[in-house]
Amino acid sequence: MRIFLSIVLLAASLLAYPAHALIKKSNSGICHDESSQYFDKTKHFTPYQTLDDCLSSGGRLPKGYVPKAMSVYQPTAKHSVDSGYSRDKFGKGWADVDHDGQDTRQEILISQNTGNLVFNDKGRVTRGRWVSMYSGNVIVNASEVDIDHIVPLSWAWKHGADKWTQAERETFANDQRNLVAVEASLNRQKGDKGLDEWLPPTNQQQYKLRFERIAKIYNLRN
Structure with a gap:
């Protein structure tokens, strides 16, 4: 019984975060994409699908860091590329x-x-x-x-x-x-x-x- 409960708790902990997150917002509010040197080191985070979403939530980029490939972030309905809008325009x-x-x-x-x-x-x-x-x-x-x-x-x-x-x-x-x-x-x-x-x-x-x-x-x- 104890073994069964341990397996359940382990499974729950693994599901707490997605297996793969494009963007990680650290507890200090910094948004890391996969090209950030801190991406793999950030273990406690809030996941976001796009960097724009992370920044819109109040997050910020690491000081002096510029994302290498903004094109990998898929636009959402509220941030349509048709209008030319992106969060970094603001x-x-x-x-x-x-x-x-x-x-x-x-x-x-x-x-x-x-x-x-x-x-x-x-x-x-x-x-x-x-x-x-x-x-x-x-x-x-x-x-x-x-x-x-x-x-x-x-x-x-x-x-x-x-x-x-x-x-x-x-x-x-x-x-x-x-x-x-x-x-x-x-x-x-x-x-x-x-x-x-x-x-x-x-x-x-x-x-x-x-x-x-x-x-x-x-x-x-x-």
């Missing part, structure tokens, strides 16, 4: 705008926290208390929080941002007026949908007003 993940050592994801986790923050030894937030604007749910683990662009980057690209400079797009991607800490599931459900395609389960009027306000500030056409 910068390589979150930026440290004020150069204080905290990127935009960390800034949002700190500013929208409603409880006691816990940091790891690298100064990154690991726990706190965030109330999702989209559902009212309380989230306490930072790893379960997505920082969502109320006006999605891909939507912005299709409605005028494709004519902006790279610097203007990077400013938009890190504009805290357009960012909110929410649960990953609703962020994934939303994708790059506009107001006519998706609304959150709660606070729909507030969401509409913020979406419209950001679109107006940046002169994004409907």
Whole structure:
């Protein structure tokens, strides 16, 4: 009986991660593709199918690292190649705008926290208390929080941002007026949908007003 239970537990542990992940996001939030020297060394990670998805979740590239073969990453429906959109048109993940050592994801986790923050030894937030604007749910683990662009980057690209400079797009991607800490599931459900395609389960009027306000500030056409 003990042998049987041991086999079951071993099988469960092996299924915890896919046998092969294209992208690994380490616990410190760094995205490694297969050409990264740290890919095989990263044992504890969140798997992603594309580098774009990893960066969109708040991850970042290793310092000074440039992926060798971006062409291996398959576009998803929300990141269609037909529109010319890609996440790196808005910068390589979150930026440290004020150069204080905290990127935009960390800034949002700190500013929208409603409880006691816990940091790891690298100064990154690991726990706190965030109330999702989209559902009212309380989230306490930072790893379960997505920082969502109320006006999605891909939507912005299709409605005028494709004519902006790279610097203007990077400013938009890190504009805290357009960012909110929410649960990953609703962020994934939303994708790059506009107001006519998706609304959150709660606070729909507030969401509409913020979406419209950001679109107006940046002169994004409907």
